[in-house]
Amino acid sequence: MTARSRGSLAAALAVYVVALALRPAQTAVGPVLGDIGADLGLGEGALGLLGALPLLGFAAVSPLVHRLSRRWGAEGTLLAALAGLVIGVVVRSWTGAPGLWLGTAVIGATVAIGNVLVPVIVKRDLPDRIAVATGAYSAVIAGAAAIGAAVAVPLAEIGTWRLSLGVWAAPFAVIVVVWWLRTRVAHDPAATVAEAHLAHASTWRSGTAWLVTAFMGLQATSFYVLVTWLPTIEASLGVSAHTAGIHLFVYQIVGIGGGLLIPFAMRPSSQVGAAVTATVPLGIGMAGLLAAPGAPLVWITIAGVGSGASLVMSLSLMSLRGRTSAETTQLSGMAQSVGYLLAAAGPVVAGVLAQSTGSWTPTLVLLLAFAAGQLAVGVAVGVDRRTGAAGSAATASENAEGPS
Incomplete structure (x- = not known):
């Protein structure tokens, strides 16, 4: 060595x-x-x-x-x-x-x-x-x-x-x-x-930074809504508290596997495929709970894989889209500030929505909408627009030494 x-x-x-x-x-x-x-x-x-x-x-x-x-x-x-x-x-x-x-x-x-x-x-x-x-x-x-x-x-x-x-x-x-x-x-x-x-421009005025922030915020909000309310949602479907607790554990544990696997879907010149791969399971999980609530563990497991993969995707984007250490620090700070602010508000909004409607269906629909939004953002941020399509080969070459 x-x-x-x-x-x-x-x-x-x-x-x-x-x-x-x-x-x-x-x-x-x-x-x-x-x-x-x-x-x-x-x-x-x-x-x-x-x-x-x-x-x-x-x-x-x-x-x-x-x-x-x-x-x-x-x-x-x-x-x-x-x-x-x-x-x-x-x-x-x-x-x-x-x-x-x-x-x-x-x-x-x-x-x-x-x-x-x-x-x-x-x-x-x-x-x-x-x-x-x-x-x-x-x-x-x-x-x-x-x-x-x-x-x-x-x-x-x-x-x-x-x-x-x-x-x-x-x-x-x-x-x-x-x-x-x-x-x-x-x-x-x-x-x-x-x-x-070297980093003169504020990341708060960067379109790319806002896309990274949106991806971070959407995945974090979905995660914290589910971690907070999933046992209650399952209780409304007739699942026992003990079983719901086990399901929540499964949701978080399978996320580890999703996070470990998603890097293999990332490419030096584009992370669009990885962003789609990470996000689609979230949408499938929420759609499954809405359409076929009799098999909650299946949908929770699928959603958990997507949550873990989405977290790793968002953290990787912070590193990949920052051209210098200083810019990466600003981008990471911006994305996590807005992301966790949304995450803190998400469970509150979900709870109020359920209380006002008397059902958890609107919350699941909201989470499905978050997944759709995350998919759109992931496609947009998956390619570093600052280099352009013509710069893809150069980006791939530079990535051998470090993303720019």
Whole structure:
């Protein structure tokens, strides 16, 4: 193995270690919300807001990450965020009711930084393996998220909800040390700062950036609507709560497979086929639940594959459509800010729609419309319009060294 190969492997492993920290602190909350409410006297409205607070943090902080990255570099900014995540977990669990809200807000803000910067680091350190590396990274995120949710109740039964949520500070502290060691051999932050001056135009005025943002927002909104309401939707179809819980687990687990497989559908000069492949299963799943609700597991499994593939597709587009690390940071921040803002609003809108109509059918129709919109956006963003059709060959050649 060459020195360059060893460096790429070290970079990949470090990114995957960081990925372990980006979801458990959030997914561990849902299973113990009832315990938190009973202990602190919080009603359903307050608990709902507590669950949405990290997503709102993602939306608020993501656009600011590129400024932090310019000042401290990607590695330094991510190191500070990981350290802040440990503090947030401790504060949320062990400092009473005010700390619950403050710690949750800190967790949302620090995880947002990781969400934005990981695609940037993948583009910089693994330029010829962006899609595959993103798929593996997303699989690690999904696996860690599932573990966080799975162990929450057993840990709470051993102690309390405070132990269940606070125990994550220990492995996160280890991840801080691992990433600190990574910063000692990372790229020179000065190079990142110098490169930042090359990106003069704001991504908020870029049509391509808005297409990437739309793809991110549509897939994230569909995912969070289903994660929030799928058991309730199935209950309306006569599915037991136990079975619906298993179906929700299946929906998330098969997404790992979808995320790992979709990179093989991506091509250097075009990602249109991959965008279609990722999106169509979402539409099939929603159409199936509407037309043949007697086989919910079939449709949920198909939709889950599409959700996992769509997440990897959206993260890959952030890396592929950013021409420099600085531009990728801005694009990632923009796409995740708007995307998670929509994702936070999606479950609320779906719930209001169901309550006002007395049926979950309109929500499923809405999700089917989201899939149709995502398909249209995916076709539009699948080719980098800045190079044009004539530049496809050049883009393919450049992709051997890194997407431009």
